[in-house]
Amino acid sequence: MFTGQLQREFKLLLRSREELANPLIFLFLALTLFALGGGGSPELLSAFAPAIIWVLVLLANLLALEGMFRRDFDDGSLEMLVLLAEPLFLPLLAKIFMHWLYSGLAMTLLAPLAALILFLPAEVVPTLLLTLLVGTPALSLIGAIGAALTVSLRKGGVLLALLVLPLYVPVLIFGAGAVSEQMAGISNMAQIYWLLVISMIALTVAPFLVAAALRISLEQ
């Protein structure tokens, strides 16, 4: 059931390739704007680089979230999925995993480039990648709950941001904090473990809350 859904999502993704790149383009566009707005000063930019990269990853993730269930809801596939799949959390996990692949993982892979633009010291880049790799699953999982709650609403976009961003606060703090500490030369394993813990809690709780939220959203 997991693989069946994964295949479907993959096919859908292939058919909408042009949308796929949008969050990534947004990420780099916003990075460029930051560099331009900051006057291009290497010291300033590198001091803020962990925060800028993490905040933009949050926002790009959010951008990709809106489409997570929207299309399926509009054409009725979501209704079918909820009725047919038993247990429901398996295909939902497949959907969330797919979202993570093209937002979280893709951004992790592109993060060295972002680090380059913002003059982040090279020795910190592995830490940045590690925090992104461990932290972004939590973003996709928590975000999926928000996406499921707002899927039936026509103008769900801003509302989704309002619901989800406060819940992203711990991930941002630990993620950006770990990189900053590394820059200051302090041990940062605790933060990375915390990111791992948050992702694990999200992994156990989110699929059920997403399933509940979808059932609620379909009730109309």
Place this chain on the structure above:
Amino acid sequence: MPILLTIKNLTCIREGRTLFRNLNLALNSGDCVQLTGPNGSGKSTLLRCVAGLFADYSGNLEAAPFLYLGHKPGVSALLTPLAHLRWFASMTGSTGDPLQALARVGLAGYEEIVCQQMSAGQQRRVALARLLISDGQDEQDAGEKRSRPLWLLDEPFTALDDKGQELIRQLLTEHLQSGGGALCATHQDLGLAGSRALALGGTT
């Protein structure tokens, strides 16, 4: 004869309007119940209650495993009919042959065309193919093999031409003969031998 659906004292009040009160219904295998009634009388809501998509009711509901076909065809615009049916099969574990089913609903040759490029009627036909593969194709002993004997159809004739409507009647007839049952909301004449009508919204 196995009972496929029992509704006991079902009451549903939506937005302060009583859609139905103390509704009772028993649907055996081989039965088809047609839901009629004016717009807004609760036909769709009743079907959604039975399907479990709407839980804000009181009363008792017991339904056999079912297949629900709602207002929206449930077909992703970006998938091909074949991919859609394969996904459906992976969710339900049904073993019917997708190619054969698509041929039956008149979509032979359209298997690999993205649904986006099809007409609304053709997309409805893809949805009908779902009914076929969930049943399995082996006609001789289909009666025992039906994994989802209850069909819940909400306005199945929407967007279909004469041939398509005839197809639904055929599918329903075969389904009922092999021991299935159906609850069907439509304004059109079903023209089936074993069909009863249940009128909603008669009381004001």
Place this chain on the structure above:
Amino acid sequence: MNFDSFSELLAMGGHGLYVWLSYGLSLLVIVWNVWRLRSERRRFFREARARLKRIDSAADSR
């Protein structure tokens, strides 16, 4: 009383503006919460009466 005069109470040792601003706004928020519920209750009864009237007159005319 901790203050010698009423004007000293108002002055709060030079911090009067801050203290009285906080207390004033708090009073406002509490009153708003109570007022909101009261007015909505009144509005419910007003609208429910009008609705009952409409329903009754619709029943009479039939």
Place this chain on the structure above:
Amino acid sequence: MNLKTLWHRLGSPRWLYQMSGPWIAVLGWLAALLLVTGCIWGLAFAPADYQQGNSFRIIYIHVPTAIVSQSVYMMLGAAGLVLLVWRMKVADMVLATAVPFGMSMTALALFTGAVWGKPTWGTWWVWDARTTSMLVLLFLYFGLYALRQAIPRAETAGRACAVLALLGTINIPIIKYSVDWWLTLHQPATFKITEAPSMPPEMYLPLLVNVLGMYCLFGAVVLAGLRLEILRRERDTQWVRQLVEARA
């Protein structure tokens, strides 16, 4: 009355409506009495702080609102759980009516904190652990409020908010911890404001009175909102009709 019958009666809107009437009056007047006593006591009779002078008197309104706003969110999480698991309508009504109250109290706590900070530490805003988690809490309240406003059907909105409240309640300890950790990263612990033991009784007793008063106010507001929601949802029943006609 034993617990089980109480549980069943909580499911009966009419019983709840009739029971809550006197309770609102009792809690409301108690709240008024306690809050007026506490405020006058705190403003005029409690001794001034030897370091902060008189600006510390804001504590008597700041701390109770902060405490109540956090308890309200915890209660929203509990109500959400009850609604999702047992589908009790009362929980939905509590969820609907407590959000504006909690939101206004959180905003008030943030505002009084800022006004307190200016004369005491010379700045309106500090990114310290308490203020930051209160700010996030305010955003969580905004989310709950906006979600309810956005969903047209009341029952759907209630259950969607229940999921969100539950999620927020799971998240609050993590937010608190992360913010605490973050504070130690950026600046050493500057001040601990509300350490009770260092306070003499004549300073903390008014605080206690005000905290109690706030809880009473909270109870009264929630019950009053509950009554209103009951009326709205039962407007077609015989007893509400009689009530409406009796008031005409």
